[in-house]
Amino acid sequence: MSAVASGAAGAGAAGRRPSLTRRTIHYYWQATRRHLGLFVLLIATTVGFCGLLSYGNPYVMSLIVDRVSAEPVAADEVLAAFGPSIAALIAINAGGLACSKLQDYAFWKLQIAVNYDLATMAFDALSNQSMTFHSNRFGGTLVSQTTKFINGYTQMINNLTFPFLPVICSVVFTCALLAPVVPLYTAVLMALLAVYGVISYVMYKRILHLNEKAAGAQNQLSGELSDAVTNILAVKTYGREDYERGLFDRANREVVARDSQRMRASLARGIITAAITLVIMSVVTVFIAGGNAWFGITPGTVVIMFTYTYTVTNQFNFINQGLQRFNQAFGEASGMTAVLDEPRLVADAPGARPLVVECGDIEFKGLSFWYSDGGARTQVFDDFNLRIPAGQRVGLVGMSGAGKTTLTKLLLRLADIQEGEILVDGQNVADITQQSLRRQIAYVPQEALLFHRTIAENIAYGRPDATEGEIREAARQANALEFIEALPQGFATVTGERGVKLSGGQRQRIAIARAMLADAPILVLDEATSALDSESEAAVQEALGRLMAGRTSIVVAHRLSTVASLDRIVVLDHGRIVEDGPHAELVERNGEYAGLWSRQTGAYLG
Template sequence: MSRNAPSTTRRTLHYYWQVTRKHLGLFAALMASTFLFVALLSYGNPYVMSLVVDRVSEGSITSDQVFSTYGPYIVALIAINLVGQAASKLQDYTMYKLEIAAAYDLATMSFDALCNQSMSFHSNRFGGTLVSQTSKFMSAYQQLLETITFPFLPVVCSVIFTCAILAPRVPLYVVILMVLLAIYACVSYYMYKRILSLNEKAASAQNQLSGELSDSVANILAVKTSGREDYERALFDQANRNVVERDSKRMWASLTRGIITAAITVVIMSVVAVFIAGGNAWFGITPGTLVMMFTYTYTATNQFNFINNGLQRFNRAFGDASGMTATLDEPRLVADKPGAPAMVVREGTIDFQNIGFYYTDGNVKTPVFDDFNLHIPAGQRVGLVGLSGAGKTTLTKLLLRLSDIQDGRILIDGQNVADCTQQSLRRSIAYVPQEALLFHRTIAENISYGRPDATMEQIREAARQANALEFIENLPQGFETITGERGVKLSGGQRQRVAIARALLADCPVLVLDEATSALDSESEALVQDALKTLMRGRTCIVVAHRLSTVASLDRIVVLDHGKVVEDGPHAELIKVGGEYAHLWDRQTGAYLE
């Protein structure tokens, strides 16, 4: 068994109990109704019938004595079935209500955990796998709840009522029966623990399969244009075969457990057969008690038989839930301090003071910044340039606190970004990346994403300033056009202008542009550049660019090399200096070749 399996199971139960505790009344009603339902219908009916059999064995009665003799038994049976059926319906109601309420809470818990994790966390995981884990985490709770309700609670009832009713009449039989049932339960639990790790491995394989499928489908254009369908199919087939292999191991382990517990069941029924056959002759047991012995033993054995299936469902549920449990247990690499205040940005002065930062991949540290300093006055437009790996994009992510620095401070208007809430920080910064981040929603919803209370007129004005109004109005459904997943229904230039319109409407004091025009054609770039000029007006701007024409007109250009500032100044001055920036400029404009 996996060493981590018990702790994973305990952690899963911890999260499920957190949700169940919020609806403790429903849970208690479910348990009580199940107990009453089983007690009355499975044990109350046979008990009354045993009394009837004993009365019949005492001798025959006349027809006019039927109701006077058996009337109380008839009334008892009707009452037992009436209350038992009512308890059954209450069980159904409380089960549905609890499952619905818990599903909402578990979905919220999972969503919050995923949304509040760092970008490093998401960069190392398949999005499809996380979605699959969330779905399985929710369904596993339902499976566990149903398994507890049936068969495990009926098993407890069978032991309690069998002992309570039969022990005073046939104590030896009850002792033997309880010993055999205890052996059955111990064997089932021991094998359950052995199979638990197999279920977690099977669930992990299923999650990997979902991740491979999601990755291939999400990048289907790259697959097709590269002619790599066979390669992706081979990856998927390998993951699929891994699922089959692990499911097969789980199947054989479950079958082995079933065979062993079935053998114990045969022994139990053999014992009851002997007692029923000779019970009256050897011990003077009445016919009614013999009927109860058989009925209760048969019921208890059936309930214990379901333990095998119940433990298998437990195994599968805990295995399915293990992925999201690990995710919920994952420490937040970027977290708000308790009671952190909201950031209020009025001017937009930015200071990077003595920044030290490194990425960690496994146990390997990759340093990016060491004692890095940069001051950006309010309202200044600053370009960040340099070769790939110089730290340009990393610097913007640290400003947005998508990762936390190890040393130093980042200040906006004198406020440490690490001391304020992440949401208030990011609502003060408009971010436009190289690939526009659009939702599978209407264009209007995408533009107003950072300001959901915006009116339609404000949305239209933002689109106009972003040079997006014309193409939007030419679409069949205008602003109500669904953009498709990640905006696939729009061209690159159209997506970027929608993203700029969103930033305009958000009206943040700080603006970060990360390669916002590098993937565009010349015509789209001209429209986007014009929109960006409008967007940058009156804001503190950080513009990351490889294409130097994007930053040439800015107030200031900072050249980075391996996490260090090697040049800093306006375009004209840096050209005169003839350093790294001039070298890059010459290469892009062709002067270097000439």
């Protein structure tokens, strides 16, 4: 990312900062309220644990101290005098420990359940976004943002459980128990704590944007790493390790700079709040030292004054760390929050129905489409019309940029047209569900799209319920069976990321086997043989011939030999049809297609 783009992104993040935090909380709450019982249990047990152990125990001890200081207790009167207090202490500790264990259960159960929902939410958002969305982003950055979004919830719940709920409990319990006994002291203490809380919150708001910038820098670093690793073959074959290391180092230094800014701001906040803590403890020392003389405070009250004040002050000390973790959580989650807020560029219409294909007739009717990138508009099609009868095999040819691949992507609704209609058996693709549309179209691109899974799983991807025999037959028809069986693990061979363990021809034949097994009525081949050697191309062409039989087929090709035997060839030029007909007829016309054919065959013969 350029400095200008980086700055613009930073400015945009700064402008959306409060909204992003609120939106993050919105998504977290959406997932939490599905498990509201666990959330309520977590809050209740945290309050019970804090109230019983931190405030119940000292209160009972203060009663014991007052009783002991009032008059001596004989040995035979101990149980009578202190029996109720002893029973109360046992009950308080038993209840507190029970709350502690229930708190652990609620915390883990809630975290596991909500993390599942958040992961599903992020996956659905990413998988249902358009190809335009994905082409403008690093895949590694999206993975990193998803992980941070989920981890951010864990941090938030952890912070809520400790220290923020205990802080609220400590303030409430301290007021409730001390205000009736030492109202002046309670008022002064609460005023100082209010100052502490306000200063912490103001500094929290100031530091929030530093956390978002630090998270953005970390995401950029993840993107650089992912880009270099994904394209490691290009890095090595061009000897550009040092160049990529420079890009990575620059992103890494930006992470260090942003983290250092965040560290300095957090330390400054910590020093200020520590000074307020010192003032609070000084006040309590004065009150405790002179409390009995000035206000007639009993020894037991002195005990709970010190204990409660120390507890609430100690809890407030953790607010700094808690706010820092909140900052970090919301900052790191902001990337995925922005993604979740992104409108879907291609979305199913309300009430969209499944596509039903009986014949496979395709019609592009009055189609207009343009790209908008950075405010610039690039027109691709303007009032474009083309009909492909069911079962016809049509080749799309033309110079680069003519709109061939774009047309197939519009058919698949990987992008949406601005005007006109695309009809499949008379059904407008804008009115049907995207999944049902794509399940009726077998798509074989130039670069085979293989998962880091077994060959069998890759072939069966379009039809997961296929039997072993059906997978094997699809591989045979795709001319892939021989090389698959020659592999040490056969169909159980893991292909590697994007199929790197296989050759280009082998990957392409597996992609064709996948299309054969899917058995869709419509077939789209996008430069399916352009990157293959002659021997691999011959095997793939033979397999493609079988695949196209009986199907409405659209074949995008630069190599005209790929489309010469098709029923019909459509020549595109800047989004317009300039020629349309069978190969022999187009060659005889001596037009655009004949010129392309002459150049290719002439170069081949020479």
